[in-house]
Amino acid sequence: EAEVAQSPRYKITEKSQAVAFWCDPISGHATLYWYRQILGQGPELLVQFQDESVVDDSQLPKDRFSAERLKGVDSTLKIQPAELGDSAMYLCASSLAGRPDEQFFGPGTRLTVL
């Protein structure tokens, strides 16, 4: 069964360092989403791509976060510099174009900032 892949699964970093997370969506899924889930809360959308274009990045803290999906397939989310409050689970999801009702989530990257 096709799955969304994410790496690394766990990342520990010190504040002010740079971190990057990678996501490979299900083949053929044009829409890709990055969510952040703080412990004890539900996920919150950071950025949504349709192919290589950003559809929604209204909740992305653009002073330190960046996201790209250069060839419209896999995607990278970067944080520079990391802050203590960035400690969270970063989830990637994908869906077929025009089918936002069925988003498939990857296992997530657990980030701890010390």
Next chain:
Amino acid sequence: GEDVEQSLFLSVREGDSSVINCTYTDSSSTYLYWYKQEPGAGLQLLTYIFSNMDMKQDQRLTVLLNKKDKHLSLRIADTQTGDSAIYLCAESGSSNTGKLIFGQGTTLQVKP
């Protein structure tokens, strides 16, 4: 604004039915969802309901939607210890672009 609320914790005995409740604010949401999340893992889509439906049943899962009260519930029949997890309610919001608005999740504890 868009907001989704859930109770934080539910404990049931194995074999009983579980009912997890959710309230939402955006009446224009097209879809409402239930996801399951095991500790330290990603989200698994359990089921979803279209906003013009009142009920949807899928094996042990029954979803009830009360649009007037903006209330969604998930009933799990014959709850098993493997059902212990966090259950997240989500709405699609007014934009219907795919952005999901999640509740904080209900932790279901199933006692043997």
